[in-house]
Amino acid sequence: MRTDVVVVGAGFSGLAAALALKRAGARVRVLEARDRVGGRVLTRWLPNGTQLDLGAQWIGPTQDRVAALVARYGLATFPTAAYGTPTVLWAGRRYTEPPAPTDEVLALLDAYAGRVDPAAPWTAVEAPDWDRRTLAAWLREAAPDAVAARYLGRLLAGGLLAAGPAEISLLQMLFYLRSGGGSGMLLGMAGGAQQDRIVGGPGVLADALAAALGPDTVRLGAPVESIRQDHAGVTVGTGGEALTAEAVVVAVAPALAGRIRYDPPLPALRDGLTQRMPMGSAVKVHAVYPEPFWRADGHSGVSTCAEGPVTETVDNGTPDSTRGVLTAFSYGDEANALRRMSPEARRGALLDALVEIVGPDARRPDEVVEYDWSADEWTRGCFCGAVSVGAWRAYGPELRRRVGRVHWAGTETATRWAGYLDGAIEAGERAAAEILRSPLA
Ligand SMILES: Cc1cc2nc3c(=O)[nH]c(=O)nc-3n(C[C@H](O)[C@H](O)[C@H](O)COP(=O)(O)OP(=O)(O)OC[C@H]3O[C@@H](n4cnc5c(N)ncnc54)[C@H](O)[C@@H]3O)c2cc1C
Structure with missing residues (x-):
């Protein structure tokens, strides 16, 4: 044909x-x-109609193309649940925001990202250094202390690329920050990339x-x-x-x-690129409860963790369901460690982490729903592929070259x-x- x-x-x-x-x-x-x-993208519905987005779920400001399509096809959106205060687990203690000045590190990264052309990151003046250096190594020098370095590595490499901070270069991180409009936009809930969801998924x-x-x-x-x-x-x-x-x-x-x-x-260089752009590794798990009990305790269900198997959680409840949905994300080495466990041990490890974040009621969910995109033959990892350390300069120009x-x-x-x-x-x-x-x- x-x-x-x-x-x-x-x-x-x-x-x-x-x-x-x-x-x-x-x-x-x-x-x-x-x-x-x-x-x-993949949406699963619980028998009572609760919407669980197992793959992509959020859209946010400045994502004009997806917003235009949502409008063109007459789809509705709803805001991400936002009640109470967030939790930061940091060196065995609980806070509502990071106790070290992580904002300054993020501001420095954003300033560096401003020097990167997202269409040609390899052309940045500092690219020779930024491409070779891992995000982990850079954070060790730039972050105020070791816990802050670990926390930021998990949040940035993990939360944005589902990778470990030693797996990606500083240049890859800067490209990604630039491409999405900066750390505030990428990490933010309301006003950021996690602002809204589409009704129906x-x-x-x-x-x-x-x-x-x-x-x-x-x-x-x-x-x-x-x-x-x-x-x-x-x-x-x-x-x-x-x-x-x-x-x-x-x-x-x-x-x-x-x-x-x-x-x-x-050609050699194009195939070289495909060999140097592995997919990220994330475990995204939904724990479903009779109600969002954490809200009554003043917790937002939003957490970020400097240690443990879970890097972050969100309240993933929908306006039309009374069920509580706490969604946990684990990345890189932590995600792979969870994969190596039996399903029962993985469930236990995840629930232990949720108990630490929102309290003992997290121990007894009605259901735990997970989907492993790394095991899916037609995706093989998520959220996306990232250029390996040192490869942007050598292979980046092949990314879009026909x-x-x-x-x-x-x-x-x-x-x-x-x-x-x-x-x-x-x-x-x-x-x-x-x-x-x-x-x-
Ligand atoms: C858990 C998770 C959470 C995410 N969260 C968000 C989010 O909140 N917001 C957001 O914007 N993005 C998010 N993403 C990323 C988003 O899903 C992707 O950026 C986007 O869907 C990629 O679209 P694509 O068309 O480039 O690739 P894909 O969606 O991967 O499409 C490629 C298609 O090609 C098919 N295919 C593969 N190989 C072949 C072949 N050989 N022959 C024929 N067909 C083939 C696949 O089946 C697939 O349908 C998330 C992703 C995951 C998995």
Whole structure:
């Protein structure tokens, strides 16, 4: 079958690319490995109607692309629950805010981030040093003490990239901060990236995008195994079948794009990039209670922890449900340690951590719901891929550089809100624009 453009992946990026191409008059086919669209979003409903977003859940100010789509498809949002005071667990003690001046470190990071071009982080004057240095090493020098360094490492590398602070470079952190508009915006609840949720979950928006593409555009259950290109076109292989087109948009994370077979093989530097952009490692667990008991005690359910298996928690209740939902996030080494445990031991470790944060009532949830994106064949980690230490300068220029008829999308290739739904949409629209500007290789 011949078409103008094949899009690989029906996440937000692939769907946005396909819509932009279709609106410009191109014939488009989207091939999606899973039996659903949406990618890294997945909503589960409890029998009483409580909405649990197991993947992406928040949208916030300046995420203009996702906001525009929410408005276009008439979807409703609700604010993240906000009652009471937050908890900071710090060296065995409880506070409502970090007891050390962490704001100054964040301000310094934001100032450095201002010197990074999010479209070309490797061009920063200090890039040779920032690319080599890990965030952990930088924090050891910049933070007021060892606990503050650990706390900030967990919050920044973990909370934003689901990685350990020794796994990412200072340059990767600065790129991410710049791309999302600074630490306040990225870490913030109201007024920040965690401000609102979509009624029904972000999957509802993905379904709306797929519906707007019209029937027979998205093919589900079609994992792409090979991409072959020559002077006549590009042939995309899935399950013994092939689609031929003028161009292809690969709208999956680089780590997964590297698992497709290319003919001719990808250039050395592009393949080198896919080898150096591992996905993050997060465990996101929802503990569901008969009611949000912590609110009565004045706790907001929002916590950040300098130690222990859980780095942060939020009150994830919805306005239309009386159930209490406490969602815990664990990242990097801590997430992997939880994965190695039996399900019972993991549940015990998580509940111990929640008891420490909001008290003994946390011990008896009605349900604990988890989903491991690292174990999912078509995601293999979250929230996104991050460029490894030392690799931005050598391989960064390949991130968006087309390889003949192959164009790259996916949130990892965004310059604004990279790693987020909004970035996924930007990346898809950018890849579509590239093709529309010069359709042939
Ligand atoms: C737990 C979690 C929490 C998050 N929280 C937030 C949040 O609160 N706010 C936010 O904005 N973002 C959040 N994110 C990140 C957000 O989900 C992603 O940035 C975004 O969904 C990425 O979209 P994408 O289209 O680039 O990639 P994906 O969603 O990964 O889409 C890629 C698609 O390609 C498919 N695919 C993969 N390989 C192949 C193949 N070989 N052939 C065919 N199809 C293939 C996949 O099945 C998938 O559908 C979170 C992610 C997770 C997992």
